[in-house]
Amino acid sequence: MSSSSPPQTLSALERRKLLVCPSADLKEHQHRIIPIRFKQAPQSAIVLRFGGQVYAYLNQCVHMVRRLDCMHDGIFDTDQDSLRCSMHGIVYDPTTGASKSVLCAGERLEALRTLEIDGQIYLTDKRVRHPT
Numbered sequence: 001m002s003s004s005s006p007p008q009t010l011s012a013l014e015r016r017k018l019l020v021c022p023s024a025d026l027k028e029h030q031h032r033i034i035p036i037r038f039k040q041a042p043q044s045a046i047v048l049r050f051g052g053q054v055y056a057y058l059n060q061c062v063h064m065v066r067r068l069d070c071m072h073d074g075i076f077d078t079d080q081d082s083l084r085c086s087m088h089g090i091v092y093d094p095t096t097g098a099s100k101s102v103l104c105a106g107e108r109l110e111a112l113r114t115l116e117i118d119g120q121i122y123l124t125d126k127r128v129r130h131p132t
């Protein structure tokens, strides 16, 4: 008779957790661009910290199919209180992804689920997979 414990099965959450970075590496107003597969297509995610909280969005502007960082690396506006698409300048509320611009008013970035636990930040969205 074996004394080893029964095999552990990973929960659905454990299986879909995608590590972004250690919590300490994402300070206020910092962001990471993470390659992902979203609904089976290659995409990227923006993961950011604002007001101490972690938020994540699909890196795709609501105006045109462009990454928010398509023209330069920054995603925050100069005041650091909004996200800003580098193509035509639509600004977004970092806590909701909602457009704050007249252009595309009422639209919002696609929010992605995150989890910050045990000093690590993960994407946990069911629609997101590892890029490879």
Ligand code: FES
Residues within 6 Å of the ligand: 061, 062, 063, 064, 065, 066, 085, 086, 087, 088, 089, 090
């Ligand atoms: S593509 Fe983002 S503002 Fe036009």
